[in-house]
Amino acid sequence: MSYRKLALLDMDGTVLKGRSLEVIARLGFKRQIEKLKRKRLEGLLKGYEESLKVAKLLKGVPLYKLIGEFDKMGFVNGAKEFISWLKGLGFVTVLVTVSYDVLAERVVKALGIDDFYANKLEVNDGIITGNIIMPLGWQYVKNCMFKSVCKLNVLFEAMRKYNVPIGRTIAIGDTVLDKCMLKYSGLGIAFNPKDQEIIDVADVVVYGDFFRLKHTLENLNSFKNIITCNM
Secondary structure: OOOOOEEEEEEHHHHEOOHHHHHHEEEEEEEHHHHHHHHHOOOOOOOOHHHHHHHHHHHOOOOOHHHHHOOOOOOOOHHHHHHHHHHHHHEEEEEEEEEEEEHHHHHOOOOHHOOOEEEEEEEEEEEEEEEEOEOOOOHOOOOOOOOEEEEEHHHHHHHHHOOOOHHHEEEOOOOHHHHHHHHOOOOOEEEOOOHHHHHHHHOOOEOOHHHHHHHHHHOOOOHHHHHHOOO
């Protein structure tokens, strides 16, 4: 099926109230998570290397424990209604995250999102092995942040998959890890941004819940142009 408009949404801190790393930390790995994050911020670890090491921490952990802690987070107010509204306007909605497929699937199902891209977490007989399969993608773009899931590459892949031109895409995220997909999409939306870098590249900045975001977009000419264009 060919869609005419595309919306990419970050998961952690955007549609979710919290972050997957916080969930993993609460399973008894707070010190290790903080150390890995610090190394990445200091440039001693690339993004995908951090993802590999975080997954190793989970080796031997029953999957139900990870899911149980994850399900406590909850969604930002109005998330499901916002997704339904976008789909009603003809958008295909895609969740993109450096977290795990087993978690992203739960968000997709709960909110009615059409598709997702995430790291595949290896699980055997209900036990996490510590291994992940990474989509990567940074090999194909310049000046990437070397994340385990390159969100800019996901934007291009989803455009090809659903036959959508760049001018009819929107991207929504909250941190510097989302800046590439915001910068190059037709409309980049910094939603409750945590970093100045993402504010700098965004076309619009919105604070609040998804009802506030919907109200903002309804009154934004650049968004109106995307949904009314006959390309």
